[in-house]
Structure formats: structure tokens, C-alpha cells
Amino acid sequence: MALDRNPCMPRARILIVEDEYLVAADLEAALEELGYSCAGIAPDLETALTLGSSKPDLALVDIHLRDGQTGPLIAERLAQEHGISVLFVTANPRMALDASPPGTIGVLSKPCREEVVAAAVAYALQFKSGAPLLSPPSGLTLMQGGA
Template identity: 55%
Template sequence: MTKRILIVEDEMLVAMELECILEDLGHDCAGIAPDVETATEHFEAPLDLALVDLNLRDGLTGPQIAETLSQRGVPVIFITANPRQLGDGVAGTIGVITKPTDESTVKAALDYVFRSRAGEAADPPPALRLFG
């Protein structure tokens, strides 16, 4: 089933690679947001998941965006080269994947999230560090 996934990433080549991965997996990219201002344009949209980097064009705003999306019921996975900055995580978010990443890692994380949310038994993939 096709899911709508928001990419919150300021490095355009990374964002475009993630977009291609999502499309190859049969999902729709709901948009690419490089900063808080752009991300807020998607807060009211129907989203099935958000992939969020920490450090964006306007600074360390990924956690703020992720928390807002989580409060709106959107599952969030961080994708960052700096996972230690997250410590024990951000309230309401699922976990973190370390960049650089690849299609199989993203697929495994998405499969885990969507199966879990559907009430199916699912084991988290090794590359996804869960919070809480």
C-alpha cells in the first residue's frame, strides 16, 4: 500500500536520493522540507511518516519539527549523520537511522513502522535504533 512520506532534509542530493528510494519502494514523497518554515506547510497534510534530519538549513531544528509532527500523529524516524545528538530521543518519535544509508535500510525501517502500526508483529531492523 502506498504511503505518503515527508522528507525533512536540507542537503538536496540526500533528499533527492531518499525521494528516489521512496518512489522505488512504491511510496509517494509528500514533499521535501529543508527548514522549519517549509516543514510547517506540511503540518496539516495527511502524512503516513516523516523522515527527519537534525541539522537543517536553519540550524538544529529537526527535533522541533519531529516533535510537532509526532504530536499530530505522524510517525517520525530521524535520519542523521549525528545520532548521538539525539541522546535518548525526542518525545513521540520512533528512532534513528545513521547516514549514510541505503535502500534496504530505509525499506526495513519503513516495513517495521508500518507493520507495527498495523498491529502486526515486527522486529526492528538492526540499523534502526529505537527510542524508549
């Protein structure tokens, strides 16, 4: 399924923060098939912050990574240090909702289908751009400050 976009517009860059290689590779392939560019895959806090310095348009962040439950800290630092908006993609959505770091738009529960990720990413990018929004797509739970 190709993403309809203006060929003159640059592709949105998405950072994947996920320590399970197969999950990250599947997300990367799905995003690229949709017309997005992957800004990298980070399995931990240090790598996420390094890749975040390239200022991707959005980050998909898991809660539990190889260095512990660092997802909320990563989301907060990506937002504060680089202005990057975050969608959590996690098997522990309650933890993301409880943490609710600034810059976080919402949370998707793993496992999630490709079309759910596609709709959530498109929604998050519209939210970030300030474009008018419809209701959030099915499967995306907005954070307190989200649209």
C-alpha cells in the same frame, strides 16, 4: 526492488525533512521505487510544518537543517500537531537519541543504504499501524518508547 503491497491499499505517504538536495532527492527516488509516495521535501522547520498539515503517514527527519538543529523540534511538533510518526535519518544519531521527542520511532545513521531505509520505513509503518512486530531491522536504533 518493488514493494509487495495490496493494489487496493493506498500508497503510504512519506515526508522527507532534509536540507541537502541530493540526499533528499535520493531518498525520494528510493521511496518511490519502493512503492511509497513522497509528501514533499522540507529543508527547514516552517516548510516541514506546512507539509505536515497534509498528514503524511511517516516523516524522515534530519537533525541539522538550514535553520539549525531543528530536527527534534520538527519531530515533536509533527507528532503533537498532526499525529505523524518520525524516523530520524542523521549523521548525528546521539543527538536524536538524547532528544528522544515523542512520536519518534527510531533513528538511522547517515549514510545508510537503500535497503536499510526500506526495512526501517516498513518497520515504522507496521509499528504505527499496531501490527505485530519482529525485532527491528539492522541499522535502526529504536527510541526509548519504540517497540
